[in-house]
Amino acid sequence: MISPPTDAITVSELRKSYRRGSASHTALDGITFQLRRGERLAYLGPNGAGKTTMIRCLSGRTRPDSGSIELMGRPANQANARDCVGLVPQEIALYGDLTTRENLSAFGRFHGLTGKTLKQQVQWALQWTGLADRADDLVNTFSGGMKRRINLACGVLHQPEVLLLDEPSVGVDPQSRQRIFAMLGELSSSGTSILLTTHHLDEAETQCDRIVIVDNGRVVATGTFDELVRQTIGVDRKVVIRLDQALRGSGNEPLATTETQLTARPGENHLDAQIHDVAAELPRLIDAVGAAGYGVVDVDVQNPSLHHVFLHLTGHALRDG
Ligand SMILES: Nc1ncnc2c1ncn2[C@@H]1O[C@H](COP(=O)(O)OP(=O)(O)OP(=O)(O)O)[C@@H](O)[C@H]1O
Numbered sequence: 001m002i003s004p005p006t007d008a009i010t011v012s013e014l015r016k017s018y019r020r021g022s023a024s025h026t027a028l029d030g031i032t033f034q035l036r037r038g039e040r041l042a043y044l045g046p047n048g049a050g051k052t053t054m055i056r057c058l059s060g061r062t063r064p065d066s067g068s069i070e071l072m073g074r075p076a077n078q079a080n081a082r083d084c085v086g087l088v089p090q091e092i093a094l095y096g097d098l099t100t101r102e103n104l105s106a107f108g109r110f111h112g113l114t115g116k117t118l119k120q121q122v123q124w125a126l127q128w129t130g131l132a133d134r135a136d137d138l139v140n141t142f143s144g145g146m147k148r149r150i151n152l153a154c155g156v157l158h159q160p161e162v163l164l165l166d167e168p169s170v171g172v173d174p175q176s177r178q179r180i181f182a183m184l185g186e187l188s189s190s191g192t193s194i195l196l197t198t199h200h201l202d203e204a205e206t207q208c209d210r211i212v213i214v215d216n217g218r219v220v221a222t223g224t225f226d227e228l229v230r231q232t233i234g235v236d237r238k239v240v241i242r243l244d245q246a247l248r249g250s251g252n253e254p255l256a257t258t259e260t261q262l263t264a265r266p267g268e269n270h271l272d273a274q275i276h277d278v279a280a281e282l283p284r285l286i287d288a289v290g291a292a293g294y295g296v297v298d299v300d301v302q303n304p305s306l307h308h309v310f311l312h313l314t315g316h317a318l319r320d321g
Contacts, residue, residue: 145176
């Protein structure tokens with residue numbers, strides 16, 4: 001018996017350059033990663049990192065210069081290999097002068113659906129998007145968030161096993177983003193494998209199972225959020241303790257009894273500590289601060305974020321606007 005492929009997408013050493021006048025610009029510089037079956041994978045990178053180019057290569061809209069793509073275990077260049085794929089492009093591509101139902105029916109037909117199946121899927125999409133009560137309204141009367149939900153539905157009417165989304169929440173308000181991710185959560189629970197590109201750090205961190213971080217056309221790290229934190233900034237936490245008075249003497253002199261690594265400067269009203277085991281070490285440190293004659297005004301335990309991970313990996317911040 002042939003066992004099913006473990007990866008929904010396998011990308012190996014993918015390269016793509018564009019010509020710009022007489023020069024060549026490398027958008028994908030030897031990209032390798034996997035989308036595992038059933039997972040939600042964030043392909044995270046700043047503007048110009050090559051995210052759209054990757055989606056275009058995966059969906060067959062752009063031909064890579066070299067490297068390979070497998071979709072559900074089949075080489076992407078085999079006939080019908082992309083039948084398992086649904087695509088939700090970044091630009092909203094809907095007919096404004098048609099109703100929600102008419103748009104869904106049109107896109108369903110593009111995907112080869114007819115008759116009872118088409119009707120069923122349109123009905124499902126109306127419920128899934130929460131737009132059943134707007135089924136017969138013209139799409140050009142809708143908000144950006146509503147259009148994005150219909151755009152999303154148009155890409156999955158044929159129930160693809162693998163879904164590609166290029167910046168699915170771009171230009172929508174936080175409430176609509178939440179709805180979109182709730183919809184994707186439903187698809188994921190029913191087994192769809194999802195690859196989404198994003199430049200939103202919080203989306204990658206909170207809405208996805210794993211993250212591929214790309215910069216300048218290269219993969220700089222891959223893993224779950226916890227794995228990425230361990231690989232980069234480590235498990236130590238930065239803790240800032242604000243004091244009721246400025247530090248005297250050489251700063252940490254009065255706190256010489258503590259084993260915690262401290263940065264303390266005379267004249268400043270705070271101590272910065274690197275703490276490995278916050279639960280065990282922090283109470284001892286606070287006792288030591290009290291014993292040295294200082295009062296603690298505030299304690300800030302800084303949790304690592306994907307922002308810190310990205311900064312550590314690339315040396316620059318990812319503008320998350
Ligand atoms: N058709 C093209 N011709 C020339 N250069 C291109 C073309 N498409 C993309 N590029 C360049 O390739 C690089 C990667 O672009 P791409 O759109 O894939 O990045 P991105 O991460 O999706 O960025 P954004 O979020 O801004 O869309 C950019 O420098 C872009 O200018």
